[in-house]
Amino acid sequence: MEYFIGTLLTTIFIYISLINLICLKFDKKELLAVILLTQLIGLPFYIKLRFLSIIPINIIAMIFLYKKYRNVIISIIVPLASTLISVLGDYILSYIKIYVLKINPDPGYLGSYMYTVSVVSDFLIIFMISKLIGRLINRKVKIFSIDFKIKFGFLIVMSFLLTLIIFYANIILGNDNGFSNEVIELNGLLFFVYFTLLMSIMYILVMIITKELKIKNRQSQFESLQEYTIKLEALYMDMRTFRHDYINILSSMGGYIESKDIDGLSVFFNNNIMPLSKGIESNNFRIGLLKNIKLPEVKGIMSSKIISAQELGIDVFIDIMEPIEKINMDIIDLCRSLGILIDNAIEAALNCRQPSLKIAFINKNNSVLISIINSYSEDLPPIYKIFQKGFSTKGENRGLGLSNLKKIIENHNNVILDTFIEDDEFIQNIEISLT
Template identity: 30%
Template sequence: MAYLYIYAALMLLINLLYIYVLGKKELFHPRLITAYLTASISLAILFYFHLLPSNLLGFLLVLMNLIILFYFSKNWVVGTLVSAFIYAAFQIIWFFTYYGYHVLTQNTSPYPFLIVKPLAFCILAITMFLAHSAVLLSINHYIRKYDIYHILLQVHQGIRFILYSITLLLILLFINFIFYLWEETFFTWLSILTISAYSLLILLSISTVVFIVRQRLQQIFLEEQISYVAKLESENSLVQSFRHDYKNILLTIGIFLERNDLYGLKKYYNEELKISSYQELEDRVDFLDLRNMQILALKGLIGNKLGIAKQKGMNIELDIPQPIIRLSVPLIDCVRCISILLDNAIEESEQVADAQISVTFKTVDHQMSIIVANRVLDAKKIRISDLTRKHFSTKGDGRGKGLHTLNRLVRSWQNASLDIHMQDDFLYFEIVIPEIEVN
């Protein structure tokens, strides 16, 4: 019985460390610790007076974590995923420590196989603690880097996570009762099946978090792109307003010149027009066609990439003559394809003296052609057939994945095609997408 209390105390300590790491410091405060210790002591008292079987302690630990995490985070997503991950980690590590020792030594102690020699118990306890520490260290970096806790807090709490929580509790309760009812002869097979289930639970928890984080990072990226383009459009609006008043400005300047009033002209130019750089205005005019791209994700991407190319001194041509409202292919895939083409074009253009990049969206017979072209350094060295081959690159080892991915994505779209050809010193990539809706 003493071993069980020591083991339970160690589990509670490790459990608290998991909450500290997974929930960050802001979740880990005195009120949570007080609630945690109160709940733990209450379970210990109930168990001491034989009001709770040992089989239910694991289930009650999950329930305790779920309630405490939900109460202090006010979020079902955090409570469900964190409590599921913690308990699954506990069960898997227990399987390879105490239960593994039980199988190897044919120990006759009952479940949960804690009654062993003192030295063996200490070694197993230390091993268990080190294993949990390794898990915590391995996930801590990603939790801090991607701010996973705050991302989970921002997830919309739908009925699916409440149902997920209830389903999780019912499954764990069922497993614990199976452990309690089944005979020792079936325990090994049951344990293997159970550990497999807990492994799937860990994978499910991790994959859910990865999916949520990935979606959020993509959303942040697109929001930044959209913000950039909104600022760009605002500046372009000023340019258009200026161009509408062009004749009036010239007329006013002519009046100053007729009077030979250079001082007045300079004052008018500096104080009234407030133009710091005419070339800056001309640079912004190049992107006016971006107004016709009404898909915000693509607008942000194109505006950002072409802005970077412009800053690098590259000549840019953007032609979107008609409004683009909707695509017949997955938006995320299309964003990836255009990003690959623009990144490659910018990278190649950095090596060319008279760099030029052109981007065109044109529609003909309910089909859209997306054309990205750039001047290349040496057209004779480029073999079109090699460009989409996996791992092929003219830039060294470890490259060549982008165009292969582009080709694979386009081929996955129904009735879409990718054409690559060379004309003069320009390399053209043309993606044709069917049934495009244009206003």
């Protein structure tokens, strides 16, 4: 029973720290199944040598995170950091017992009052440390959205792994030779300083990578706005040309009217006026409707995608009747989501004889609804399949867009994605609550 409880507590402490570090919600049944599996595999290691139980616990946690988020570096770092936090929490508790409460750091026998207090205290310390670190790291960007370069990722993983080996080698040696209060105090101080330094370096790296990501995003938005501006300038020149010529066009019609040549007027109208009206109603002029989007980042990505669709010969319809001044979603995640949805809509529409793309922004009472509608071919795969990672009708090494979109949506509790087919159109609605 003692071994079972020991393995279970070690697993729970590490997973509590892990959950707080990544600041993401897990399915309770899925998490419970992983913990039970960890308990089953980790128990024999704990019986042999209790410190060895962290090996299967960490490996299972790494596999679990990788299967869920597909980020190798973060999937390795987070369990190692969680284990280090658990070790640090245990030493902090021992230090408090010895130098603040002046009591024996031994938690006592299983089931005793002191054992229960020690477990609860350990849990609270680990929870608070991991929660604080998690909030600091995830304050500006979700940790699983960080893309470490290979060399940086390797250095961080090796630093965490080496730190963990040093910590546990020290603990095992001390356990064999007996811990004195002085040794516990010295180890606790060294562990705390080393851990703080390691977390500080990790935090600085995350901030640097986040800053680089924002700079790249701003550059992309700037390029999109430049493209939007160029298109508007071309539209303005077209309007000036038309304004300059329309009096002459009307005057040319006057001759037919005076001579009452209705047949000639009809031919002239069909051959000259109708093509001109179609040009005025073309997609190039519809982009002006983006004026109602008051968010420059969103306007930039929308204009860029719409211009691309127009150049590919897709009939684009835009419906933004009211000013869109606020959308309650991280702007980078919002732009990524719109980019993925419109790119997929364009790709699907191109397979049709009459490709079309419709985009609408609608203000509702407590939310903003963004609807992206496209024509599609008859061989469209089932909707449940298109959100699976790696699924694509275009071959290998594709199909990441919609699976990434699903992850983005899952990170926002106020965002709902609804996908369905209606009247021979593929419709994707994103509704973003204002609260």
